[in-house]
Each structure stands twice: as C-alpha cells, then as structure tokens.
Amino acid sequence: MAGWLIEGNGRELRNVKAQNNAIGIRVVGSSNVIHNSSATSNTSFGILVEGDGNQLLDLDAMGNGGYGIDVIGNGNQLAKNDAGDRGKGNAIDGIAITGSDNVLTENITRSNLGHGVHVSGQNNRLAKNLSGGVGDQDNGPGQGAALDERPEGGAQLGAVGRARDGRPGKGGQEGDDECRAEADELHRLTPDYDGGCRNVFDRRD
Numbered sequence: 001m002a003g004w005l006i007e008g009n010g011r012e013l014r015n016v017k018a019q020n021n022a023i024g025i026r027v028v029g030s031s032n033v034i035h036n037s038s039a040t041s042n043t044s045f046g047i048l049v050e051g052d053g054n055q056l057l058d059l060d061a062m063g064n065g066g067y068g069i070d071v072i073g074n075g076n077q078l079a080k081n082d083a084g085d086r087g088k089g090n091a092i093d094g095i096a097i098t099g100s101d102n103v104l105t106e107n108i109t110r111s112n113l114g115h116g117v118h119v120s121g122q123n124n125r126l127a128k129n130l131s132g133g134v135g136d137q138d139n140g141p142g143q144g145a146a147l148d149e150r151p152e153g154g155a156q157l158g159a160v161g162r163a164r165d166g167r168p169g170k171g172g173q174e175g176d177d178e179c180r181a182e183a184d185e186l187h188r189l190t191p192d193y194d195g196g197c198r199n200v201f202d203r204r205d
Helices: 172-189
Strands: 002-007 012-014 017-019 023-028 033-035 038-040 047-050 055-057 060-062 069-072 077-079 095-098 103-105 117-121 125-127 145-149 155-158 200-203
Parallel strands (some): 077 103
C-alpha cells in the first residue's frame, strides 16, 4: 500500500508527507509534478515513479527500507531532492533511475547503504549533484555514483562530487586537485567514461 498513489497524467502533488507506509509516494503516469514533499520511514520505496516526463522537485526521501527515490521511465526531471542523511539513510540507493533522457540536477544523496545515485539507460544528464559528505554521510563503501550507459547510446553525464574532507570544492590549485580526485573516482566506477577535471563527464559515440 502507498501513502499517496497517483495514477494518471498531468497531476500535481505538493506539500504532502508520507510516513510509515509500504511505499511512501507512488506515481504511475506521465507529465506529473511532485513538489516540496517528503517520504520517510516507509518499509520499501520512499518515492516510486513509473512514467515519462514527470518532475520531482524539492523532495526529501529519508530512512526508507528500499530505494529513496526510484524512477522508471524517460525524460523525467529530478532537481534539488535530498535522499538520505546522517542517521536517516535509505536501505538501498538514494536515487535510482532506469530509462533514457532523464535529467538530474542539484540532488544530494547521503548515508545510503547502496549507491548515492544509480543511473541506467541512455542519454541521461547529471549536473551539480552531491553524493556523500563527512564520515557517516558517505554512501555505501565505494558507491557514490554508478552510471550504466548502454554502449550503443550516446550520453552526456555530469556529477559534482565533494572534496575528500567533505567541504565544498575550492578554487585554484587545491580545487583542481580535488576535482581530479573526483574525476578519478568516477572513472574507477565507470571505466568506459573519460572526463577531465571539470566536474562534467561526457561521452558521445
């Protein structure tokens, strides 16, 4: 059972809370908007969206027994969402995306037991996302980001990581060193991607 179940297209869900359900918020349909809402302490998914062209904006997904936010579909937008934090991590990935042409910007994932962000599909775009933090704000061991792009599809992918000590990146040589460290980490997780020190990792076939 879901705390909030939205079926259909073009619906809008704002300022709602979903707590202690099986699924916090479930949306089945396209071109829907979920804004300024939270899903906490649900036994499986915090927020589950199945459809295309949906917008997930300013959401909190904390302490859920499965994925914090799980989106299955194409052309969805996720912006300024928080998935997990110290003492409130989700049991699997903070944010999981399966599909193509999805856009993730300025999301924060912390203290999740799986990946911070896990993206599978083609032509997805990530920019200015933050995965991990200080100490127990890190996601599962070595699991900040996972990008699984099928080889036949082009991609433009980006992520903004954190400094190794959890502080925001800096300018000058110190900032360059931190940026290179994050680039090395993403390359380790996804060896077929090669991006320089610019916090945006591109691959075009």
